[in-house]
Amino acid sequence: MNRRIFLRNSSLTGLSLSVFSLASCSSAPEQPPAANAAAAPAAAPVAEADFELLENTLAELQEKMQRGTLTARGITEQYLNRIKALDQAGPRLNAVLLTNPEALDLAHKLDQERKSGKTRGPLHGIPILLKDNIDTADQQPTTAGSLALAGHRAAQDAFIVGKLRAAGAVVLGKTNLSEWANFRSTRSTSGWSSVGGQTKNPYILDRTPSGSSAGSGAAASANFCAAAIGTETDGSIVSPASCSGLVGVKPTVGLWSRTGIIPISATQDTAGPMTRTVHDAALLLTALAGPDPQDAATQASAGKIPADYTEFLKPEALKGKRLGVEKAHLTGNSEGVALLLAALEVLKAQGATIVPVEVEKLTDPLGQAEYDVLLYEFKEGVNKYLASAGAGVKTLADVIAFNTQNKARAMPFFQQEILEASEKLGDLTTPAYQKALKKSRDGARAALNGVLVKNRLDAVVAITNSPARCIDLINGDSGGGPGFSSPAAMAGYPHITVPMGQAHGLPVGLSFVGGAWQEGPLLGLAYAYEQASKKRAAPEFNGPFVG
Numbered sequence: 031m032n033r034r035i036f037l038r039n040s041s042l043t044g045l046s047l048s049v050f051s052l053a054s055c056s057s058a059p060e061q062p063p064a065a066n067a068a069a070a071p072a073a074a075p076v077a078e079a080d081f082e083l084l085e086n087t088l089a090e091l092q093e094k095m096q097r098g099t100l101t102a103r104g105i106t107e108q109y110l111n112r113i114k115a116l117d118q119a120g121p122r123l124n125a126v127l128l129t130n131p132e133a134l135d136l137a138h139k140l141d142q143e144r145k146s147g148k149t150r151g152p153l154h155g156i157p158i159l160l161k162d163n164i165d166t167a168d169q170q171p172t173t174a175g176s177l178a179l180a181g182h183r184a185a186q187d188a189f190i191v192g193k194l195r196a197a198g199a200v201v202l203g204k205t206n207l208s209e210w211a212n213f214r215s216t217r218s219t220s221g222w223s224s225v226g227g228q229t230k231n232p233y234i235l236d237r238t239p240s241g242s243s244a245g246s247g248a249a250a251s252a253n254f255c256a257a258a259i260g261t262e263t264d265g266s267i268v269s270p271a272s273c274s275g276l277v278g279v280k281p282t283v284g285l286w287s288r289t290g291i292i293p294i295s296a297t298q299d300t301a302g303p304m305t306r307t308v309h310d311a312a313l314l315l316t317a318l319a320g321p322d323p324q325d326a327a328t329q330a331s332a333g334k335i336p337a338d339y340t341e342f343l344k345p346e347a348l349k350g351k352r353l354g355v356e357k358a359h360l361t362g363n364s365e366g367v368a369l370l371l372a373a374l375e376v377l378k379a380q381g382a383t384i385v386p387v388e389v390e391k392l393t394d395p396l397g398q399a400e401y402d403v404l405l406y407e408f409k410e411g412v413n414k415y416l417a418s419a420g421a422g423v424k425t426l427a428d429v430i431a432f433n434t435q436n437k438a439r440a441m442p443f444f445q446q447e448i449l450e451a452s453e454k455l456g457d458l459t460t461p462a463y464q465k466a467l468k469k470s471r472d473g474a475r476a477a478l479n480g481v482l483v484k485n486r487l488d489a490v491v492a493i494t495n496s497p498a499r500c501i502d503l504i505n506g507d508s509g510g511g512p513g514f515s516s517p518a519a520m521a522g523y524p525h526i527t528v529p530m531g532q533a534h535g536l537p538v539g540l541s542f543v544g545g546a547w548q549e550g551p552l553l554g555l556a557y558a559y560e561q562a563s564k565k566r567a568a569p570e571f572n573g574p575f576v577g
Contacts, residue, residue: 055236055500055574083108084253085568088156088310091256095144095155102137102144102155105256106200109157110134113203113254121235121571125248127162127226129203131169137200152313154198159255161246162204162225163211164188164301165290170201174292175209175223177440178432182421188290189322190259190301197317202255205245211266212242213294213408215444217506220244220270224440228501231273232569233536237498238507240270243304247274250304251569257305257314263294263404265495265515267302268527272494272539275529275566277311277556278304280515282546283522284330285315287322293411295404296327297471298519306566308528308557312339315549334547345561347554349381354485356492357386359512363496365533366512370493373530373540376563377491382555385485389492389543392477393517399473400520402466409452426453443503474520482545489544489555490517494527497536518543526556529565534575537567 083091083105094100110129117123130136140155160166163174165184173179187195194201206226212218221229221244229244231237232252239248243260247270250258260267262280271278279302286301293299303314316339321328336342359370374384412426423429430449433440456463481490496511518525523546527539540559544552560566 055502081108081112081253085306086256087307088152088256088313091156092152092154096149102140102200103134105155106133106137106157106202109202109255113249116252116571117249117254121230121232123230123232123235123248123252123571124227125205125229125239125245125252126159126254127204127206127245128170130201133157133200133202140198140200143198150196150198151317153194153317155200156198156256157200157202158194159202159205159246159249159258160191161207161243161258161260161301163207163261163292164191164259166191166201166204168201170204172204172292173225174211175207175225176429177224177436178423178429179421180225182419184290185420186290189287189325190318191290193318193320205243205249205258207244207246208241208266210449211261211263211292211294213263213404213448214446215506216447217444219443219501219503219506221248221501222443222503228503230501231498231536232571233275234498234572234575236501236574237536238273238501240273240495240498242266243270246304247271247276247278250274250306251276252571253568257303257310259301259314260304261291261299261301262515262519263298264400264519265513267304268515268525268539268541269495269513271304272527273498273537275532275537275569276304276306276527277308277529277560278302278527278539279311279315279549279553280518280525281315281319281549282331282524284325284327285319285335285524285547285549287320287325287328289322289324292415293408295407296411297403297407297467298522308553308560309340309343311526312343312553312557315339315553331547336550339550339553342550342554343557344554345558346381347558348377351382351488351555352385352486353377353382353555354385354387354389354481354487354490356390356490356514357388358390359493359514360386362512366493366496366538369531369533369538370540373491373559373563377559380558380562385487387481387485387487387490389477389481389490389517390514392481393474393520396470396473396520397516399466399469400516403463403470405448405452406455406458406460406463406466409455410458444506470520471522474517475523478517478521478523478543479545489542489548489552492541492543494539494541497533497538514541514543522546524549524552526552528556528560529567530563531565532567535572
C-alpha cells in the first residue's frame with residue numbers, strides 16, 4: 031500500500047486530507063456515551079454565557095489567580111462544568127473520555143500552595159487534558175481507546191505527566207482518540223474508539239475532528255481545558271490541531287520523553303502541546319522538555335534545549351527570513367490555494383522571502399518504507415508496554431484475540447487489519463525492517479536537509495491539511511487534498527501548525543517545518559505569523575453544512 035493511499039485511508043492519522051468540497055454529510059450512527067465516562071465532580075451544568083474563561087490564555091489564567099480574582103479550584107470547576115454542559119450534553123462533542131475525580135482536590139492543594147507564597151511557575155493551577163494513551167498513576171484508566179484495555183490503570187505516571195505535576199498543572203482528565211492512535215485498520219474513522227465512541231468537530235458537528243489526537247484537539251478548541259496534550263506518529267497532533275483551529279507542535283523526536291505512552295513507533299512517536307496560542311504552546315514545550323534515562327531518544331536533546339522557548343516569540347521574527355513553500359500546494363482547489371496565498375502575503379509583509387520548493391516529490395516515494403517501519407515497531411513496542419502493564423491482555427496477539435472474541439462491541443464498524451499485519455512480522459533485527467528504516471528516516475532527513483540547505487531556508491511552509499471531511503463510520507475516512515505531515519514525521523523533525531483561516535467555517539492550518547531541534551526558531555516564525563494574521567476563531571458548534 032503506497033503512502034498516499036495509506037494515509038488518506040487514515041491508518042496513521044486520519045489526516046483529514048479531504049478535498050475542499052463541502053457537501054452536507056450523511057448522518058453517522060448515534061454513539062453511546064464513553065464506556066468509562068465519569069461525571070464532573072461537584073459541578074453542575076452551566077450555560078455558556080456563564081463561562082468566564084472563553085479563549086483565556088495560560089498567562090491570563092495565571093494573572094487572574096495571582097490577583098486573586100480566580101482560584102485554581104474555581105478555574106477547574108468552570109472547565110468541568112463546561113465539559114458537562116457541552117461534551118456530555120448539548121452538542122455532545124464527546125471529546126473527553128473521563129474527568130479526573132481528583133481534579134478539584136488537586137486544584138485546591140495548589141491554591142493552598144499559592145496562599146503560602148509558593149508558585150511553581152506558569153503552569154501552577156492550570157487544568158490540562160491528556161490523550162488517553164498517556165499513563166497516569168491515579169484513578170483514571172489508560173486505554174488507547176481499546177476495549178481490550180478498558181479499566182487498565184497504570185502503576186506510574188508517564189514521564190511527561192510527572193513533569194506536568196511537578197510544574198503545578200492540574201490533570202483534568204483524559205480525551206478520546208482514534209483507537210490505538212489510528213493504527214488498527216485501513217478503514218478506520220478518525221476520532222472513533224470502542225471505549226469512547228465518535229468525537230465530533232466543534233466547528234461543524236458532523237465533520238471529523240481528525241486524529242488520532244481527536245479529543246485533545248476538539249476539547250482544547252472548545253475551551254474544555256486551558257490546553258491539551260496529544261501524541262503523533264505521523265500527523266496525529268498537527269492534523270487535528272489544523273481541523274480544530276489550534277496551534278499544534280510536533281517536537282523533534284527526543285525533545286519530550288515517550289516513557290509511559292502507549293507506542294506505535296520508537297523512531298517517530300512523540301507527544302506535544304495542542305493549544306489556542308503559540309505562546310501557550312511554548313510554555314508547555316518548555317515545561318515538558320528534557321532527558322529521561324528510560325528513553326534513549328531523549329539523550330540526544332542534551333545541550334539543545336533552551337531554558338525558555340518563549341524567548342523566541344518576537345513579532346518581528348519573520349523579518350529577513352527565507353521560507354520555502356511546498357510547490358504542490360500552490361495549485362489545486364481554489365479555496366485551499368487562496369488561503370495559502372493569503373498566508374504567504376502575510377509572511378512577506380512581515381519581511382520574509384518566499385521560495386517555491388518541492389519536498390513531497392522527494393518524500394512521497396518513501397511511504398511504503400515508512401509503513402513497514404511502523405508495522406515492525408508497533409508489535410515490538412506494544413508487546414513491551416503490555417508485558418509490564420496491569421492489563422488483562424499481555425501481548426498484541428492477546429489484543430487481536432480479544433477483539434475477535436468481542437467483535438460486536440470492539441469492531442462494529444471496521445476491523446483490525448493493521449494489528450494483524452503487525453503481528454505477523456518478525457523483530458527489529460529483521461533485514462527488511464533495517465532496510466525500510468534506512469530508506470524512510472534517512473531519505474526524509476536527506477530530503478528536508480537538502481531543501482533547507484540548498485535554498486538557504488529557515489523553514490518550509492505548506493497547507494497542514496484540508497478542511498475536515500464528513501464523519502463516515504460505514505466507509506471510513508475518505509482521501510484527497512493536500513497534507514504535509516509525513517516529511518517531518520519520517521525525519522523526526524519539528525512541525526508546527528497555526529490557524530491560517532477557514533473554508534466555509536472549517537479551519538485550515540499553516541505548517542512550519544524545520545530541521546532537528548529547531549523548535550525555538552520555528553516557534554518564533556509561527557508566533558510572528560499568528561500575531562500578524564490573528565486567524566484563530568472559537569468554534570460555535572454549528573450543525574451540518576448545507577451547500
